Amino acid sequence: MRRLTSLDAFFLATEDERTVANVSALVILERKRANGRRLTLHAVKSLFAERLHLLPPLRWQVVEVPFGVAHPSWVDGTVDLDFHVREFALAGPGDDPCLAEQVASLAAEPMNRSRPLWEAYLIHGLSGDRVALLIKLHHAAVDGVSGGEILSTLLDESPERREITPVAARQTESVPNRLGMLLRGLADVPRQGLAAVGAARPALTHLDKVATIRSLPGISEITGLAGRFTIGGRTESGPIQRLVAPRTAFNARITPNRSLALVRLPMPEVLQLKEAHGATVNDVVVALCAGALRTWLTAKAELPKERLLAMVPVSVRTASERATFGNKVGTMVVPLPTDEADPVTRIRSCRISLLKAKEQHAAQPRNLMQQANDLVPPVLFGPAMRTVLRLASSRVLNPAANVIISNVPGPRTPQYLAGARVLANYPVSTIVDGMALNITLFSYLDSLDIGITVDSEQVPDSDLLAQALVNELDLQLRLLKPAAAKRR
Template sequence: MVNRLSPRDAMYYFLDESGSTTHLGALLILDPHGSDAAELRSSRSKKTADTGAPKSSSAKVTPDAGADRPTAPPIDYPRLVALVENRLQLVPRYRQIVREVTLGLARPVWVDDPDFDINFHIRRSGLPRPGDTAQLQDLISRVMSRPLDRTRPLWEMYLIEGLPDGRLAVLTKTHRCLVDGDAAREISEVICDETRTVEMLAEDLWMPGAPPGTGHLALGALAEALSRPGDLVDSVVHGNSIIADIRGTAEGALRRVGNVVQQITDSAPSSPLNNATTSTRSFAVASVPRRGCAKIADRYDCTVNDVELAIISGVMRRWMLSYDESVRAGDTVRVVLPLSARDPAVERRAESDGRWITVGKPSFVTDLPVGEDNPTVRLAQVAGLANRYAQSSRRLSMGPQPLLPELGVVPFPELSSRAFRSLNRRNYNVPVAMGTSPVAARYVGGCAVSQMYAIPTLMAQRALAITITDYHDNLQFAFIADRGVMSDLPALTEYVTESFEELLGTK
């Protein structure tokens, strides 16, 4: 029995093109000299208690002083390969390739890679001296610009050496079709432990299954199609109407098209952020202390999520002013973000659910008042709009959806992908992913993860995507953009600090 891609997986697989690749990932900064979580939280709280000011606006990490800190043996390439190889049994799709079916008679299938080579997927890279933030971000930009090799399992991992103070970075890149669903985890989540002790799984003696031939896949697809008359007989025997199933399929498709049309009639503001994308990416990160954001939230009786959105509003306002000085009062940028960020039943917890790559969750669309000059007023408007639109059925979104998921035949995937991109273009300007709870301390091969950034997918007709990860008492922002539209992306890291400080300094 073949393991066929789900309709959503197939949609993301076929959405890949030369100008848009649907992969995501994570950047983990490893510090072999890093302190345990409790000590680190204590020291950071002491440093930010008075001012709440950010330690850094970029990926740089200055290790805490102290010779008595625990030191893990430095992770190297062989140890990383052994760790990943041991954990792949938790994510079997990472040893499988996607096989398309002749003439699009059915959705593609997952099959074992008979030539699986883990050393192809895990690569070693290094930064030239001085190994600074700009060089790291430039390397990540180039890696994320390249499409994945479709003849192999759709993921890559890089061990990046040459960071100051003996630190390392692990960069992961995974196709979006691999991580859809609650049980499907991104590879960065699989290799991380909650303690410094590495828990190795029982040895997995994996052997690839025999790959099905092209004719076998085609016959299997035809057999599935020919099984429909049997469904008809079964429906008649049991008193069910096949017409009801057909009607349900048609109504489902109409609802999806109707939802898209509804969002188009209330479309996002015209913006270069919706310009056609190229294949070249740029990447940047920034960080602000969560303690300072919590102070702002307490002062203005809002949530930390509101403060995060207000910071992004300030960032986008500054970028628009640098791009076009004619920003007017009332101008907005439309973002889509997880509904869980506004759900009162979802509370931030000290314990983490272990996920920092969250996809496929219910979302809603809201507006950021970038035309408002006063940061306090801007924060109040952000909170009010988000509260209102989270309750509006017109603003709810399940994210990109296949137009006809009930149909297994995909004879014209390129045409369908173009139609999807055209319909989905103006729903919003920028996707924003933010977690609903802090991520607890993590370790890779016994080395402390000092910083963690989730790298979002940059879909077609989007020039910017943003993620925010709550890790080690910091809110860590990651930006990925189309270099052709946002060549000045590194400036956004400074805008994050400026937006945070103006909110912190307002009375």
């Protein structure tokens, strides 16, 4: 058995009838494999069966502790591939908007907690002689990096599947009864207390950097008080900048309804901007998102005068923690230059904002998000987390941030799944109360594959935001040409 950390448990605790913590990959594939045969459900199931021993999160089943006296545990259980791996065909034209609509609905469905928390769907009926595989995982088991590790285990670098060393018959764990789980939970209470004591100083002295609660009343005061009364506590050099997010239409309590927009940007053009401005790929990506948001909100007459704030996830996983799965993640809050009309200035501004955010993130405890969660006793954890999210999305308060932007690097070489060539790999992420807009980017080959996940009630026009991203890149490239001509 493996006890969930408080950060892992957070993603279970926040789920309700409106919120799910599913993270997915939508892999677009050639329908025919290298051997000339079509990709079938049988081939996909065989792939999962062959590599299941290398993929612990696909075997983990969550087991709750009675009365919530401890966080749940993972049990390495049995896997029924007939349940987890399914197929269906799209109705309609089979284009990307049709695919996105179906995937958004599937990704928003909660998963059966009596089974390991993953699903895979082979989707037929796509135009252009393509198929798709939607791999749906739960955020309690994986973060962005560990989710990528699962995907890389399933994919190959050539049409021929690499040799996988077979293993002896796996011994599954039986699920303990309620009394057994209660006794295990009670035995864990002293460790919980020690974890809370150990987390108190680093968490309280940096509480205003915890993205989910930073906008709540009194957080800054608690942080300042803890810093003054803690030996070796946090110190700040220079004036402290309090970032306040303006309110937008998509910063409210979410509904159960989801929409997804898929868009691709050419990586060579992004790299061209990177070199021209002396920036990083991430600087350019964030600047493109800022420009697209500015254009989109302006067209709706909803652009705030103040800069929007982006919540940017950051992996804090060390090399020794690779292949351990679970969540090792922090967040940065980054101002977006949505108030800046000049596109070139937007890239420079993002460069400065991200550098400052990285410096602040480096100065805080590596596992700050988990340490903040460790302060809450498990018996109060679920209600406390849901209450925090409700408060953070209240119309009375400013949101913690306006939008989630995540940029995940991927392979630059061709990938294959069961012999079928991967054409694109779109991330499908999650949204939460107060932030009904998530832009996640995944680089593959010479493209940035982007999934824009939204609450369709609050953001009914995510396709226009996707087009604004394409237009923003075109605008930035056009501005490079006169500058290059002047240098000549």
